[in-house]
Amino acid sequence: MKSYEVNFDGLVGPTHNYGGLSFGNVASQSNSQQHSNPKEAALQGLQKMKALMDMGFVQGVLAPQERPDVAALRNLGFSGTDAQVIQQAAKDAMPLLVASCSASSMWVANAATVSPSADTFDGRVHFTAANLNCKYHRSIEHPTTSRVLGAMFADAKHFAHHAALPAVAQFGDEGAANHTRFCREYGDAGVEFFVFGRSAFDPRYPAPQKYPARQTLEASQAVARLHGLKDDGVVYAQQNPAVIDAGVFHNDVIAVGNGEVLFYHEDAFLNTEQILAELQGKLGKLGGNLQSVCVPRAQVSVEDAVRSYLFNSQLLSRADGSMLLIVPEECRANERVWQYLQGLTAAGGLIREVKVFDLKQSMQNGGGPACLRLRVALNETELAAVNPGVIMTAPLYETLTQWVDKHYRDSLRESDLADPQLLLECRTALDELTQILKLGSVYPFQIN
Numbered sequence: 440m441k442s443y444e445v446n447f448d449g450l451v452g453p454t455h456n457y458g459g460l461s462f463g464n465v466a467s468q469s470n471s472q473q474h475s476n477p478k479e480a481a482l483q484g485l486q487k488m489k490a491l492m493d494m495g496f497v498q499g500v501l502a503p504q505e506r507p508d509v510a511a512l513r514n515l516g517f518s519g520t521d522a523q524v525i526q527q528a529a530k531d532a533m534p535l536l537v538a539s540c541s542a543s544s545m546w547v548a549n550a551a552t553v554s555p556s557a558d559t560f561d562g563r564v565h566f567t568a569a570n571l572n573c574k575y576h577r578s579i580e581h582p583t584t585s586r587v588l589g590a591m592f593a594d595a596k597h598f599a600h601h602a603a604l605p606a607v608a609q610f611g612d613e614g615a616a617n618h619t620r621f622c623r624e625y626g627d628a629g630v631e632f633f634v635f636g637r638s639a640f641d642p643r644y645p646a647p648q649k650y651p652a653r654q655t656l657e658a659s660q661a662v663a664r665l666h667g668l669k670d671d672g673v674v675y676a677q678q679n680p681a682v683i684d685a686g687v688f689h690n691d692v693i694a695v696g697n698g699e700v701l702f703y704h705e706d707a708f709l710n711t712e713q714i715l716a717e718l719q720g721k722l723g724k725l726g727g728n729l730q731s732v733c734v735p736r737a738q739v740s741v742e743d744a745v746r747s748y749l750f751n752s753q754l755l756s757r758a759d760g761s762m763l764l765i766v767p768e769e770c771r772a773n774e775r776v777w778q779y780l781q782g783l784t785a786a787g788g789l790i791r792e793v794k795v796f797d798l799k800q801s802m803q804n805g806g807g808p809a810c811l812r813l814r815v816a817l818n819e820t821e822l823a824a825v826n827p828g829v830i831m832t833a834p835l836y837e838t839l840t841q842w843v844d845k846h847y848r849d850s851l852r853e854s855d856l857a858d859p860q861l862l863l864e865c866r867t868a869l870d871e872l873t874q875i876l877k878l879g880s881v882y883p884f885q886i887n
């Protein structure tokens with residue numbers, strides 16, 4: 440049976456702003472308080488989706504969330520009408536209002552971890568929503584994420600959904616950003632590669648000193664158990680704590696994998712040799728052959744990797760078996776990274792082409808091409824069971840572009856977040872969006 444890797448991209452929400460909310464994420468911190476342009480952000484994302492669709496890839500859309508999250512503010516003690524809740528928060532606790540307005544759900548690589556049916560105990564595709572509990576503004580995403588994923592992948596015969604792990608740091612889970620899968624064909628059984636930043640229960644593992652390690656080993660293990668993965672189909676690796684302290688807050692800022700290829704930085708992991716041997720051994724048992732492409736620090740420093748987001752790229756398989764790398768403009772702007780990429784595609788390996796996209800609005804908050812997509816490997820039958828409303832087509836692209844033009848502002852700064860009108864604009868836009876994408880009622884304002 441034919442199988443596909445479908446990229447579901449997060450549509451940027453109407454409140455996209457630079458709140459400086461993510462300690463340890465260099466871009467988020469250094470662009471704090473800049474003016475944002477939500478309209479441009481959403482259009483940049485849509486253009487990437489359209490371009491991939493035009494190249495022949497199956498492309499999907501994942502809806503943004505209702506922001507400001509008034510219910511979350513009520514949970515923190517603000518009361519009155521929705522407008523009063525927002526205004527009271529703006530007056531007494533601006534950082535909480537900013538957090539409740541973040542459009543961070545656009546980075547859907549953090550929405551969930553997904554295991555394809557070929558790997559799981561019951562032959563269904565399994566999803567575990569990520570609790571994202573390292574950052575308050577992200578920890579409020581998972582209830583709506585679960586409803587949206589449920590509306591996209593509704594058929595219980597093919598899709599199984601797990602609630603987010605317990606909301607404590609010991610089970611910190613950031614979803615697919617710390618998860619990669621190696622396989623021959625997407626429909627074949629594969630090896631799922633879980634990368635964690637620290638162990639919460641075993642003090643023998645080292646941990647970063649400066650910035651938080653968002654993903655724990657125990658969270659990754661729990662997800663693997665929930666999905667019913669076999670030990671032979673799983674490899675755990677610890678991220679190098681030194682790179683977390685250099686701004687690599689998720690593994691997808693320092694490594695990306697697809698098919699049988701792992702593209703990674705020399706400093707990405709601890710015990711790299713051992714990890715590669717385990718991956719090669721387990722993939723080998725499945726008839727595969729791991730091809731690792733190591734980027735030496737002498738050519739690209741960790742700092743250049745963080746600044747350019749070289750590894751936050753999408754590594755895509757083309758029909759002829761070769762691969763294409765989708766990178767952000769920032770890679771072209773960095774001389775060393777660009778030179779490396781020229782050499783890589785000329786070397787005759789599997790990665791033959793690089794395509795560059797302008798995603799500056801998202802990049803300034805630390806989200807590159809890979810952050811903006813959730814990969815779901817599906818066979819033909821499963822793809823047919825996905826809600827067709829969320830699969831990108833030329834007419835849907837037109838409709839969504841017009842929808843963005845109609846509802847989004849082209850400038851947003853912190854003081855605008857206190858405007859209750861923004862909430863109404865967001866709800867009006869999302870109400871229309873759920874009809875466009877045929878999601879039914881998924882937002883708090885639609886179900887309460």
Ligand SMILES: NCCC[C@H](NC(=O)CCC(=O)O)C(=O)O
Pocket residue numbers: 456457458459460461464467468541543546548549577616688689804805806807810
């Ligand atoms: N995978 C990319 C995630 C980027 C995200 N940035 C943010 O939430 C920044 C939001 C702000 O600062 O306004 C994060 O750090 O989790």
